[in-house]
Amino acid sequence: MTSTLGYAILAVLARGERTGYEIAAAMRRPVSYFWTARHSQIHAELQKLATGGLVAFDARHGPGPQDKKVYRLTAEGGDALRVWVTEPPRERPERDELVLKTYASWLADPGLVRRLFAEQLRVHEERLAEYEREEELFEGPPDPGDPRFGNYATLRCGLGYERHRAEWCRWMVAQLSASL
């Protein structure tokens, strides 16, 4: 019944209490690498979660016309999250615009296609360097019971993904260079 976004919010709140604004910041790349949502969606979802009793909040005086609301996980919210974590994920369809462009790339000018992939390669190499810098802040993998294990393991997934992407882009550039 709770949406995946709902669980994403619960996962953030499991680390400590946060305002909606802070949750939005936590879910924005490149700070974290697990899910994204805009503040408009987060505020709406927090209202649903609060109605369902999975989170609670204290209203405190803050900037702006409304009070700020500091949300925290309730016992029910924690239970729901723990149950959800080990359930198999729903298969999401792959939708990757670059792969789609690749599928149609035979139609286009090879020089322009090569430029596209050279650009993408640069993006992935930059992101990889950034993730590598972040990895250096850890002294090896934390214990799986440590919250920091979640950060390390997702970072590790990001590292593998960027390496795979960069390698694929490099292969594409090589293929297109050979044909020019």
Added chain:
Amino acid sequence: MTSTLGYAILAVLARGERTGYEIAAAMRRPVSYFWTARHSQIHAELQKLATGGLVAFDARHGPGPQDKKVYRLTAEGGDALRVWVTEPPRERPERDELVLKTYASWLADPGLVRRLFAEQLRVHEERLAEYEREEELFEGPPDPGDPRFGNYATLRCGLGYERHRAEWCRWMVAQLSASL
């Protein structure tokens, strides 16, 4: 103005004329690895593309209450597709349920988390084997001007992705095994 789904349909039609039903079949995994959509969405999008003059169709007598419509790319559709191919892709936010579960995995029972990743590992290894079988049907990479280059290059992306995923799952299983 045309949505990404619209270009996906144009990319399929660039290979030859198809009915909406055939386009849906072409876009269904694991036959192809580039984009997915249900037939309901495809029929609606085809109507928009036809209105915009990017595709045309012949109605022919076919099964069912309506005539079947065989769609083909128009000259304008081909031009629009060629231009779109080499434009940089819009950044899509990463939304990966397994990564999210990983982020919250420190809360759950390590034995159950390990089971989750062992299961996912199996899925990725199976898909990898399937892609490898498909790769063997090619005799090396086709020329970048050949339509089959599109198939080969997207398959290559899929191969790299499944290898990266499988490796990450294996690492997760090892981490969780060590802590048990």
Added chain:
DNA sequence: GCGATCATGTAAGAGGTTACATGATTGT
């Protein structure tokens, strides 16, 4: 005759983006 495949469509609703709306505090 029966089930699988071929074939096209509509409608309701969930999930997500973009734009609009407001305004205090903090640092320069």
Added chain:
DNA sequence: ACAATCATGTAACCTCTTACATGATCGC
């Protein structure tokens, strides 16, 4: 004084999924 950051919310719109609706043809 000005800009950035903190802070919450609503409304319109787009994309995608699920369910409903229909029915002919082909192979067994």
